[in-house]
Amino acid sequence: MEKFQNRYTRFGFIPICIGSIALVVLLSRCSTSFFDYSLQKFEFSFPDTELLQRNVYTTNAGEEEEKKNKAAVVVVDSRDVSQQILSLRSTNSSVTLQSKPGKPNRRNLVEEGLAKARASILEASSSSNRNNTTTLFKIDLPNPEIYRNPSALHRSYLEMEKRFKVYVYEEGEPPLVHDGPCKSVYAVEGRFITELENRKTRFRTYDPSQAYVYFLPFSVTWLVRYLYEGNSNAEPLRTFVSDYIRLVSTNHPFWNRTSGADHFMLACHDWGPLTSHANKDLFNTSIRVMCNANTSEGFNPAKDVTLPEIKLYGGEVDPKLRSSKTLSASPRPYLGFFAGGVHGPVRPILLKHWKQRDPEMPVYEYLPKHLNYYDFMRSSKFCFCPSGYEVASPRVTEAIYSECIPVILSVNFVLPFTDVLRWETFSVLVDVSEIPRLKEILMSISDEKYEWLKRNLRSVRRHFELNDPPKRFDAFHLTLHSIWLRRLNLRLT
C-alpha cells in the first residue's frame, strides 16, 4: 500500500503536458434547476420513441477511411500509463492508417446489429404487445407492474444478451486502472470493473472493431485514494483522466471517431462528476455511469447512466438485510425512520422538522450506540432517504433490501434504472418542500396501497443486488442494460 501510495503520488506530480491540457472550469453548471423535482417531471423514454430517432454523429471522409481500416493503427500495448505518456511525448506518435481492401467493415456490422435491435424492440413495445399477458416476458419479469414497458425491456434485454459487446481498454495498470473497491459504499465500482475484466463475461470483446461501446476502466475511488493530495486539490485526478484519454485516443482510432460518444466511464465515488470534468468530451459527450446523478451538476439522463449505490461490508450485504422469511414477517411498529449525519441541502430540513419529535417516526441525527440501524429499517414501514453531501445514498438500496418503502427526498436526482423502472410503484417520492407534512403524507397511504408498494418492492429487489457471479437482471446487468440503451440512442453514420 505504502509503495503504491508513493508511486502514484509521485506520478501525480509529474508535469504531464502533452499539448495543452484543457483546464476546465470546475464549477461550470449546466442548467440550474432544469427539473425542480426531477422524478415527477422527467420521464426517460424507452428507446422506442424520440430518443431513438436521434441521429447524433456524422463522420467526415477521413474518419470513414479509418472505419474501413481497423487494426491498422499503431497500438502501444504496455499497461503502464505513466510510461506511455512519457514515451508519447518524446517519440513520434503519429498514427498510420493503411488501407486493407476487401476486409469486411466490422463497424457496419455493429450498426446493423443496432438497427435490428431497435426494430425488434419497437415491435415488442407496440401497444398490442404491451399488455399481452401470454408473452414470454412474464417468466423473466414476473411482476410487469414495476416496469415502464415490460415487453420492450424484455426484448431489449434479450437483444443486449445477443449482441452487446464491450471493449475494455488495456492501457494503465492497477490499482488506478483495472481495479476498484469491492467493499463498503463504493463497492459497485470495483465489482463492475472486476466483472467486465476478469470473468469470461459474454459481454467483453477483445476485438475493438466488434465493440458497441468502449470502457475506460479507471476507478475514481482509487484515484482519490492514491492521487488526492489531501488539500482539496483534485487536480491530479483530472490530470490522470485527461492523460488517460489522451493515451487511448492516440493509441486507438475509436475515441476521436465519435468524440467519445460510444465510450463510458464508471464511478460511484462522490467525485465522479468532478473527475469527469477532466476532458470536455468525456463530460459532454461520453456515457458517464455514476452514482451521483445530479442534474444540476450536468448529469444528462439522455446519455449518462445512474449507478445504484450499494454498500457491502466484507463484500456482502449485512446479514440482517438478506432476503428471508423472518425479514418478510418482521413486524413494523414504526411509520418512518431515519438516522444519519446532517449534511447537504436536504437533511437539515428533515432533522429540523422531525428529529425526535414523534415516537412513531424515529428520526435521529446519530443513532445511539445501543440501537441497531438495520433493526430500525426492518421495523419501519417507510424509510426516509434524503440526499446527503451528494444526491445518492446507499440508504435507497438498504431500504429496498429491508422491505422498508423508500421515501425519496432529493432534488435533481435521477434515480437508478429510471429508464426501465417505475419508481412510483415501489417508493414514495416526496418533494422537499413537503417535508413538514411528511407524517400526514405517509398516514394518507392506505393499507392496500402500502401492501402493493411492498409487494412491488420485493419484486424489484433483485434488480438492486450484486451477485457473484452476476445473475440475469441483477444490478450489474441492469447497469449494463442502461449503457446499452444509451448506445441504442446513438447512430454513427
Ligand SMILES: *[C@@H]1O[C@H](CO)[C@@H](O)[C@H](O)[C@H]1NC(C)=O
Ligand atoms: C514523424 O512522422 C512524420 C510523418 O510520418 C515524419 O515526417 C517525421 O519525420 C517524423 N518525425 C520524427 C521525429 O520521427
Ligand SMILES: *[C@@H]1O[C@H](CO)[C@@H](O)[C@H](O)[C@H]1NC(C)=O
Ligand atoms: C391493454 O389491453 C386493453 C384491452 O385489450 C386495451 O384496451 C389497452 O389499450 C391495452 N393497453 C396497452 C397499454 O396496450
Ligand SMILES: *[C@@H]1O[C@H](CO)[C@@H](O)[C@H](O)[C@H]1NC(C)=O
Ligand atoms: C400475445 O403473444 C403471443 C406470443 O408472443 C402471440 O402469439 C399472440 O398473438 C399475442 N397476442 C396479442 C393479442 O398480441
Ligand SMILES: *[C@@H]1O[C@H](CO)[C@@H](O)[C@H](O)[C@H]1NC(C)=O
Ligand atoms: C485524436 O485526436 C488527437 C487530438 O486531435 C490527436 O492527437 C490524436 O493523434 C488523434 N488520434 C488518432 C488515433 O488519430
Ligand SMILES: *[C@@H]1O[C@H](CO)[C@@H](O)[C@H](O)[C@H]1NC(C)=O
Ligand atoms: C460542455 O459543453 C458546454 C457547452 O458547449 C460548455 O460550456 C462546457 O464547458 C462543457 N463542459 C465541459 C466540462 O467541458
Ligand SMILES: *[C@@H]1O[C@H](CO)[C@@H](O)[C@H](O)[C@H]1NC(C)=O
Ligand atoms: C446538486 O448539485 C447542485 C449544484 O452543484 C448543488 O447545489 C446541490 O447541493 C447538489 N445536490 C446534492 C444533494 O448534493
